[in-house]
Amino acid sequence: MAKKQKSFADKASGNKNKDSVYVKYVKSIQSEQTGGWRFNEQIIQMQKGEQLSAALKRMDEVANLVDIDLSQFSNAEKIDDEKLELKKEEEVVLAEDNSVTQEEE
Numbered sequence: 001m002a003k004k005q006k007s008f009a010d011k012a013s014g015n016k017n018k019d020s021v022y023v024k025y026v027k028s029i030q031s032e033q034t035g036g037w038r039f040n041e042q043i044i045q046m047q048k049g050e051q052l053s054a055a056l057k058r059m060d061e062v063a064n065l066v067d068i069d070l071s072q073f074s075n076a077e078k079i080d081d082e083k084l085e086l087k088k089e090e091e092v093v094l095a096e097d098n099s100v101t102q103e104e105e
Helices: 008-014 052-066 070-103
Strands: 018-032 037-047
Touching: 018 052, 037 052
Parallel strands: none
Antiparallel strands: 018 037
């Protein structure tokens, strides 16, 4: 018995989430330089029954998470690493001083 063949359209649409809907969102922005209007468009994935405002709010929250500045944490790690290196250098100097005093005795 032969296997039933799927068309390309069936294959392409078969893997999609059945509970989501895609909407084209067009936003108009007035240019500060020229004063003309620009239109930014994007495709938004929404859950079935979800309001557009809720989907836009969710996207803004995700964008805000990406914009969080975490440099203060990386600076703290660098400071900790520098302190650790200074301690190691002090230990090496102390060890060298101890070996020099032991040789003199």
